[in-house]
Structures are given as structure tokens and as C-alpha cells.
Amino acid sequence: MSLSRRFVLSCLGALALTACTGSETPSTPADAPAANTILIGEYGSLTGSEATFGQSTHNGLMLAIEQINAAGGLNGKQIEVKTYDDQGKTQEAGTAVTRLVTDDKVVAIIGEVASSLSLAGGRVAQQYGVPMISPSSTNPTVTQVGDMIFRVCFVDSFQGFVVAKFAREDLKAQKVAVLYDQGQAYSTGLKDDFVREFTAAGGTLAGEPQAYTGGDIDFSAQLTTIRDLQPDAIFLPGYYTDVANIALQGKKLGIKAPLLGGDGWDSSELAKIAGDSIEGAYYANHYSHEEQRPAVQNFVKSYQDKYKETPDGLAALGYDAGMLLFDAMKRSPSLGGKDLAAAIAGTKDFVGVTGTISIDAERNATKPAVIVQMRGGKPGYQSTVMPRGATPVEMAPLVPAPAPAEMAPLTPAPEMAPLVPAPG
């Protein structure tokens, strides 16, 4: 077998989907990085009901690697990545990180998207002292696992505030129903954060929050209860496959209240599954491809050139996580876990696609969020919400939000006011 063929086969390892970024140099087997390469690891859901999370993140990360390598790599070394598919399963996430550390000997890890999986993988990375950056896990407990675990996204205490503020101030909602995934740390946490912020802002809950478990097929019991409570809006802090099914079934049951969500909705699959039952719904996200900031427009162009599709928030965060890691590697005296973690922790005012990133003492990032609305099956920019206490300067989009589209029945128009009961 030729060396290059062996290389290709080793890249197609059964469990691993190995991204062979060094494939122009086939004398370097993927499992034994040469001295002139730096190997990082990635784990994510490349298959399963959250498959687009892992795929988009991977695409964003690969674009970052391509760009850094084209610019000469890091101190003359090219970056390579080994990627494992955890299929969106907790157990697989832990196994993947163990393999990245013990077999592949990566110097740092990018992953996961889903908070429950970052918690599982993060415990392993922490135990071995290998720095891990989650691009997009927003549950606060993820980085509390230990001093090796970082994130480049905002946290759910902020995201809950963003959605609650939008529901109260923009939708003028008084009474909101909640339907959440009891099996995901992300969903249960964001539910609590939303409820706290929404009630603090003077709103009330339509009944107790209703629960489901990811992968459920029939939501009619919860949705019938919610419909009969006549909420002004329904908050769905879940992942896109379940949310799409809930939207479909809710429409069949005659529910007309606006649907609201968080970043877990962000997938091209959402509208593919839900069709027009998700039209007009709003969710919080990490960026919008319609923002006119140069960092956004440069990224969107490169991504579209490479992949022939519009990058979602996961792709932007995967790119930012990679670029931030490379920036820290440049500043780090060595690629040992302690040095590298200290360099990541020292990140200040890093200009990312999803905003300017400074890593704080809790290893989190404080950044603005955007609200997007599903219009014509795609997320359209609606507004930007700044972190509490921040001044709304730099992040303000240059292009004003389009006027609420007519086909969006969920847009709060004056004639919707009667749906909101008088306070008190």
C-alpha cells in the first residue's frame, strides 16, 4: 500500500472522522504528527439529531486552520486537527476526549457544542490538564469544571435575559408558556434563567414549565395544556430537531402564539423540518450573517467561497474558537497545558466574528447577543442586545433591521395588543 493511500485510510478511521489538513504532505501519518506540525483535537456531533451543530463547527474550524496555515502556520509549524464524532452522546463525548489526549496527544481541544457534552468531555480534559475551548456551550457550569476549560460564547444567564427582555419589551408579552428538554443541561438551565428574568421584568408564567425529553415524537399532551392556557408567547429552550417537531405539532393544534427560542434553534434543518410553522418565530443567537461589521462580512465571504453556503452561528463560533486558540498559542511560552491555559486566560479584546472576546476570571466571554427572526425559512437579523452595563457602541449594526415582514404573523403589530391581558 502506498504511503499516501495509507495516510488516506488512516484518516478514515472507523470511529474517527479525521480532518487531514496536512494532506498535501502525505508523508505525515495523521496518528503521528511530524515535528513541523501542531496537532489539536476536536469532538462534536457530526451525526445524530444535532448533526448540523458538529458539522458547522467543524467547517468553521477548518476555515480557521486553512487560513492560519496559508499564512505560514504558527512559528513555522502547520496546524492539524483530529476530529471525533461523538454522535451527540454523552458517553461518546468522554471517550472522544480520552482518545484525543491519550492516543493522539493533542495539545488543546475544541468542543463541544451541547453543554451536557462539554461537561462530559471537559471533565476528562481537566483531569489530564489539556486546555479545552468550547465554541458554543452556554450553560454556566461548563467552565466551572476547572481551570483548563474555556468558552468563547456568552452564558445562559445572559441569554435568558436577552429573550426575556425581547418578550417583554418588543413582544409586550405578559404571560409566557415554557416547554423544555429535561435531559439537557442547556435546556433546563436556560429555562430557569428565562423564568427568573421574565418574572423579574414583570411577566408571569402560563402554568408550570412543561417538560419533554430530546428525541420524543409526540408533544401533544404538553402542547394541548399550553394551548388551553392561552399564553402570549411560548419559550422553547431546546435543540432544533425537537423544536421543529414542536412547532409542527403546535400549529396542527391551532396554537398561534409566537414561538421564542435560544441559540439551540440555530440550524438550516429547523425550517427544513418545521416548514412554515416556524415562520416569524424569534430566537437569540451569537451573530447574524447580515451584520455589517467587517469581521462578519470577511468571514461570511470566505466561508461561502469554501462551502457554498451561508455560515450559521456555530460555524462562526467554531472559527472564533480556532483563531482565539492560535492567537494564544502564539503568545504562549510553550504548548504545555499550563502555559497554554494561561495564554488563553490572558486573551483580551480579541476581534472575533461573533464579537470582541476577552476571557474573564471564570474563563467565560462577555459579548452581545442578536435576536433573529425566521423569515422565508431563514434567520433574519432583528436586533442586537448588549451585555448588561455595556455601552451600545461598537456592535451596532450599520444596516437597520428590516421592517417587520408582512408574512410574519408573529411580529408584534398594534393589532396584536388585545392578546396581551392588562397587567395585574
Ligand code: PHE
Ligand atoms: N448553547 C447550546 C448549548 O450550550 C449549544 C448551541 C450553541 C447550539 C449555538 C446552537 C448554537 O447546549
